[in-house]
Amino acid sequence: MIEDRLLFADTLVEPDEEWNGVAAEGAADPNTLYLELDGWEGPLDLLLDLARRQKVDLREISILSLVEQYLDYIEQVEALKLELAADYLVMAAWLTFLKSAMLLPKEEQDDPSPEELALKLQLRLQRLGAMRDAAARVMGGNRIGRDVFLRGSPEGLEIERKTNWRCDQFALIEAYGRVKARTAPAIHMVRERPVMTLESALERVSNMLGVTLQWMEIREFLPAHAEPRLRKSALASSFVAALELARLGKVELQQDDTFGSLQLRRRTAHG
Amino acid sequence: MDDLERAVEAALFAAEEPMSARALADFLGGPAIEQVNHTLDLLAENYRNRGIHLVERARRWHFETAPDLAHLLRREKEQVRRLSRAATEVLAIIAYHEPVSRAEIESIRGVQTSGGTLDVLMEAGWVKIAGRREVPGRPTIYATTPEFLDHFGLASRRDLPGIAELRATGLLDPVDDAYDELMRDDADEETHRGTQDVDKETDDA
Amino acid sequence: MDDLERAVEAALFAAEEPMSARALADFLGGPAIEQVNHTLDLLAENYRNRGIHLVERARRWHFETAPDLAHLLRREKEQVRRLSRAATEVLAIIAYHEPVSRAEIESIRGVQTSGGTLDVLMEAGWVKIAGRREVPGRPTIYATTPEFLDHFGLASRRDLPGIAELRATGLLDPVDDAYDELMRDDADEETHRGTQDVDKETDDA
DSSP states (O other): OHHHIIIIITOOBOOOOBOOSSSOOOOSOTTSOOOOGGGOOSHHHHHHHHHHHTTSOTTTOOHHHHHHHHHHHHHHHHHTTOOOOHHHHHHHHHHHHHHHHHHSOGGGOOSSOHHHHHHHHHHHHHHHHHHHHHHHHHHTSOOBTTTBOOOSSOOOOEEEEEEEEEOOHHHHHHHHHHHHHHHSOOOOOOOOOOOOOHHHHHHHHHHHHHTOOSOEEGGGGSOTTOOHHHHHHHHHHHHHHHHHHHHTTSEEEEESSTTOOEEEEEOOOOO | OOHHHHHHHHHHHHOSSOEEHHHHHHHTTSOOHHHHHHHHHHHHHHHTTSSEEEEEETTEEEEEEOGGGHHHHOOSSOOSOOOBHHHHHHHHHHHHHOSEEHHHHHHHHTSBOOHHHHHHHHHTTSEEEEEEOSSTTOOEEEEEOHHHHHHTTOSSGGGSTTHHHHHHTTTTSOHHHHHHHHHHHHHHHHHHOSOOOOOOOOOOO | OOHHHHHHHHHHHHOSSOEEHHHHHHHTTSOOHHHHHHHHHHHHHHHTTSSEEEEEETTEEEEEEOGGGHHHHEEEEEEEEEOOHHHHHHHHHHHHHOSEEHHHHHHHHTSOOOHHHHHHHHHTTSEEEEEEOSSTTOOEEEEEOHHHHHHTTOSSGGGSOOHHHHHHTTTTHHHHHHHHHHHHHHHHHHHHHOOOOOOOOOOOO
């Protein structure tokens, strides 16, 4: 709507002044010139204040007289060569238009009618006025830190989070088993197997050689019906025994060629 | 004085923040919320004439000093933030109209609202962003917080001074709606020569 | 309740520090100190059976919550949690080898043990510091507590199954598996290659 744009679109960015009282109180004498431009944020503010100074219900105010006051006010301020924000002048221009429209015969008016514009302006002022009052009343309530005070040094409520740990015997023992299993030094277990020890081989070879002076092949010293693995062990032990007996001078060894058959014979004592 | 009453009294006394009946019941680990509510009422009654009051704000309870003792307790340096007139008005508009967009605030005030004003209110913890209005542009909408009610001594938004009357008289409705309403009433009056007022639906935001 | 009583009550409530009768009289700007003292006695009596007490300490007064409600105001929220695998292992090692140092635990576990694990076990009340080992560095040594035996349903540490039993119950199975594996490899080697084996002494560790 045109009038809305005119009135309210190009408004001032408000000054952020300190303000604690109720909405601007009207001075007792309506003729006193207000120069507290800082106190107003925009045309609507000023209009509302002027309306309040009429000391009438906002629903009863005459927009026409309000407009006249506003224009007078702007004129006076201008006369005092005060810097005036453009918005106040835009508003003044719009109100001048509204005033003339209201004074002119109705049939010559465009839509929207000046009555509608005036009524809407009035409604708007009512709403702003209501919020101004409400703000003052809210601020007048019992504010914490001004009217009522909280406990100076509350102890505070503490919630200690405590953990109740759970575990059971099985888990414990299992854990130990796990550790042991994981870290036990590697034990290499070798199955017991049939062996002929060096001692028994020595004894066996000595005994067998004791009963003959003939050369004997080393295999003849092995147990006749031994299983292969025992045979293998017996062969190794008997070989070592043969060497040992030779070292001791009890046995002669003879082998014709490499990997040839190894012959043993009791050595007869001669020196 | 029973055990629950003593416990609720002590818990609220020691608490650093206001507590709801629910939070109290949880904290005290057991009592039914109805019992806690009943106990709170008893306690509040008990403290009514004392130097300390037990009050409910936005469904949360706290102890505070009696307002009539303000003159005794007020220290030379006031502890409250002094609000600018602009901030005060914006806060009131948000409280009475919430949730409300910045454009709506501006249309009521007839003046642009600097972003700083809303920031001040949000920093104070009294105003929060309450989402976006699902209209073109999806403007951010603002609402007050429980801390706002707390700080200004209001039990709930229903306790905002004069809010019921403002609503009943349509002063919280947009200008255009109010204007249309007026026009319709006028028309009705003319047609029927009666004075049947149409009650306006007020919505509980 | 008279005005002075209300004022003293509110002042002490809002005060950040305990206040002497003298300070209160000054603060409230007027009353004789005898009056203030009398009022403090009245108030203290008034609060005697409540959740809040008015107490005098070192000639200064303040409100505090009733001592018998301390358990309510410092609530312990219990949370049941299962001991982690790592912590269970450490606990088992301590139980089997106590007293044992952290280095020893680590060498048995073959893994570094975080300090947090021992803390958890001590928090649970199952492990305690049992002194220091008199070796260079004097390391702390750990042992289990009676609560440990209690929780795990053990009459004494002797009730912990020995290694032989562990093996019998299959809890050392991984070792047996390794053994079987070893034997099978051995047998294969022999069958296929027929190499000359050197006899190895077997020892039953």
